[in-house]
Amino acid sequence: MGNTSKKLAAKCTLLTKDEQxxxxxxxxAASKNSERIREDDLIVSGKVDAVLLEKFWGPQIDPRLAQYLSNFLFGSGQQKSPTVEFNRFAELYVYNVRGTVDERMMVTYNSLGKDYNETVELPYQLLKEYCESIASTYIKILKSSSSKRARTWIEKGFKGRASHVQALGEAVAATVGGDLDSPHHHCTAEQLSKWLQTNTLLKQLAELVFLNLYGINKKAGDESPTPVPAAMPSLLxxxxxxxxxxxxPAFIDLSHIVWLNSHIPQKHQHKWRFLFSSHIHGESFSTMAGRIQDQGASILIIEDNSGYIFGGYAPVPWSLGPNFxxxxxxxxxxxxxxxRMYPATTYNNHYQYMNHHTKTLPNGLIMGGQFEFGGIWVNAxxxxxxxxxxxxxxxxxYRRLSKEPVFHIRSLEVWGVGDKPVIDKESDERDVSVLDTNPEAKAILDMAGRTRHSEGIREPPPL
Incomplete structure (x- = not known):
């Protein structure tokens, strides 16, 4: 790294040494070894250029996000500057990756062409497009990634379709305040502040987008962006x-996976295990029940004959039985x-029910509600x-999930989430010794002062 870079980095105390x-x-690279970047050098949307930044910000960045970042860096309207200095360029990265709520508020206001002021309201439509642009850029990064994780999903038919990416952005923005399904017009600074504090998915999306745009943790000579730096959890x-x-036969989208995965407990977010597909394993309730039992927490996903896609997260292993x-x-x-996500009210515990081959109880799968009126009912x-x-x-x-009250299933899948649980029977067989099953013998040895040699060679329990 040349003297110019060292001098620049020394000016910014916000960055760690590695980030500098x-x-x-x-x-x-963008400033052509000067102390300022011109706007034309930073963002040349859609063109392939030899400039290093163009390789990061050209093909991947959503054109709307490019404009928002330009607003933050260079200003907008009459306040617009033809160039930007290193500190402002570094602030855009730091505030998005690990900024305080106030710093992230400033980024949002400035990016949308507004001065950060507690009396200024933001048009909801503008905020929604801002969220869509971040979601769109993240999906573009995933699709251009060389990581095996992203490539496996994509090669199996999980796309990043524009309509679903747009829906992801809308879902992120919709939580800014009020009823999720009522139209918003403007949001106040207070609503925005609370939203930025509680919206984990938006923070993670922005963090990963800016880590990529700024080339953090990029290996030397690697021209493919890395969607997940080494120490970062993936949203995928x-x-x-x-x-x-x-x-x-994939029928959900990369955007669906990212959004849904962000709502399940963090301990399960690292892995989805494919358990059942009605297209692959056949339309058989017995087959489905056999494949999803004793598999730990799981996600049920259904597409009805009208194209509505919905489902439920089951936190405990499915099992056949007469009770919820x-x-x-x-x-x-x-x-x-x-x-949209509908969390438990704790009003009742009718979370999961699955039964088959009974005469007096319903044969099928239920999530929520009553036997005859389930939030989801799948007939056996x-x-x-x-x-x-x-x-x-x-x-x-809760609102009805399917388009019509009664529907035909076009596709049904079940995924186990997180690691497969260890079966208790196997665990018992491995851990039990003769002394464990005969506590009286163990007590006699203790009183006699005899050493139990097996204690030292017992295998440790699995992590």
Whole structure:
């Protein structure tokens, strides 16, 4: 790195030493070794250029986000400057990756062409487009990534379609205040502040986008952006079990996976395990039940014959039985036409039910509600028929998930999330010793002062 970069980096105390190296090198390439960047050198949307920044910001960045970043860096209207200095360039990175709420507020206001002022309201439509531009850029980064994780999903038919990316941005913006399904017009600084504090997905999307745009943790000579720096959790889970499926019939989108994965408990977000598909394993309730039992927490995803996509998160392993099981971590969701999540009310515990071959109880799968009026009801026989009730007291804010109350299942999938749990039986067989099953013998040895040699060689429990 030349003297110019060292001098630039020394001026900015916001950056760590490692970040100084990357950000200064990126700035140096765009500024042509000067102390200022011209706007034309930074963003040349859609063109391929030899400039290093163009390789990061040209092909991947959503044109709207390019304009928003330009507003932050160079200003807008009569206040617009023809150039930007290193400190402002570094601030854009730092505030988006690890900024305080106030710093992120300033970025949002300035990017949308507004001065940060507590009395200024932001048009909701503008905020929605801002969220869409960040979501769109993240999906573009994923699609151009060389990581095996992203490539496996994409090669199996999981696209990043514009309509679904737009729905992801809308779902992120919709939580800014008020009723999720009522139209917003403007949001206040107070609403924006609370939203920035609580919206984890927006923060993660922005963080990963700016880590990529600024080339942080990029290996020397690697011209492909890395969607996830080494120490960062991915918003995209590791797909387990898809490799063996040559003609996988994907019906959900990369945007759906990112959004849905952000709502399940963090301990399960690293991996999705493919368990069942009605297209691959057949339309058989018995087959589905056999494949999803004892698999830990799972996600049920259904597409009805009208193209509505919805489902539920089941926090405990499915099992056949006459009673409801599960806990308040359970939630229902829709993915299309909108992305919405309905958390548990704790009003009742009717989270999961699955039964088959009984005469006195319903044969099928239920999530929420009552036997005859489930939030989701999947009939066992004939398999392929289902229903979604108009109301469901088990989940807060619930609205009917399918287009029609009674629907035909076009596609049904179940994914296990997180690592597969260790079966208790196997664990018991491994850990139990003779002394464990005979406490009296153990006590006699203790009183006699005898050493129990097996204690030292017992295998440690699995992590």
């Amino acid at each position: 190296k990357y950000v200064a090198a990126t700035f140096r 889970p590791l797909p387990d079990g898809l490799d063996a499926m040559p003609d996988y 099981i599960g806990n308040e971590d359970s939630f229902l969701f829709t993915l299309a036409p909108k992305m 026989d004939p398999f392929g028929e289902g229903s979604s009730a108009e109301s469901c007291s088990t989940y807060r804010g």
